[in-house]
Amino acid sequence: MKLYGYFRSSATYRVRIALNLKGLPWEAALIDLRPPASAQHSPEFLALNPEGLIPVLTEGEHTLTQSLAIIEYLEETHPSPPLLPHAPRARAEVRALALAVACDIHPLNNSRVLSYLRSPLGHDEATINAWYAHWIAAGFAALEQRAQRLSGDGQHLYGTSVTLADVCLVPQMYNAHRFRCDVGPYPTLRAICAHLETLPAFARAAPQAQPDAPAA
Numbered sequence: 001m002k003l004y005g006y007f008r009s010s011a012t013y014r015v016r017i018a019l020n021l022k023g024l025p026w027e028a029a030l031i032d033l034r035p036p037a038s039a040q041h042s043p044e045f046l047a048l049n050p051e052g053l054i055p056v057l058t059e060g061e062h063t064l065t066q067s068l069a070i071i072e073y074l075e076e077t078h079p080s081p082p083l084l085p086h087a088p089r090a091r092a093e094v095r096a097l098a099l100a101v102a103c104d105i106h107p108l109n110n111s112r113v114l115s116y117l118r119s120p121l122g123h124d125e126a127t128i129n130a131w132y133a134h135w136i137a138a139g140f141a142a143l144e145q146r147a148q149r150l151s152g153d154g155q156h157l158y159g160t161s162v163t164l165a166d167v168c169l170v171p172q173m174y175n176a177h178r179f180r181c182d183v184g185p186y187p188t189l190r191a192i193c194a195h196l197e198t199l200p201a202f203a204r205a206a207p208q209a210q211p212d213a214p215a216a
């Protein structure tokens, strides 16, 4: 399997974690999102994904897009270890946590949204940072409350084992740190991420561990 991604892309980071948790071998195809490369807009990449978004996972001639669809595909084809609980209600709760990140926080702060705020809308960096921090705070405040209720051990967002919810939370926390958002009000989320980041599957998926990351 080949994963088209970029070290700092949090949607790609989710898929890297899932591939590692499942113990699946994969190779990286590097898509530099930064101008002037902007490889997501190249004709070759748009032929793979007309949305111009990473991640893309290819397997032979098959192409998959959308990180959560890719992860659910991996879950269905490689069920062990499971990233979703068995019971339908629990599965829905885990999916709701994952979607709170992937649908309600991340899209508002994606790089193309920030670029559009910058130009043509003409907002300055202070306004863009305020926008970013606002959506992190709104999303994380709700997730913190849910974590206090749903985490079974203070080390996982749901229950006592790694789920799809954790796979989405850790990259979003990385983004929050990257944009210097105040994560002080979310002690449960911070403790969960601190634990998960020690796990080899998460550590190997971290942006700084990727071949396209700049040397520290």
Ligand SMILES: N[C@@H](CCC(=O)N[C@@H](CS)C(=O)NCC(=O)O)C(=O)O
Residues within 6 Å of the ligand: 008, 009, 010, 011, 012, 033, 040, 052, 053, 054, 055, 065, 066, 067, 068, 102, 110, 111, 112, 113
């Ligand atoms: N819903 C998509 C989001 C994908 C996405 O937004 N990817 C970002 C990187 S994290 C991207 O490719 N951005 C390119 C751009 O902003 O031009 C998913 O979960 O895969």
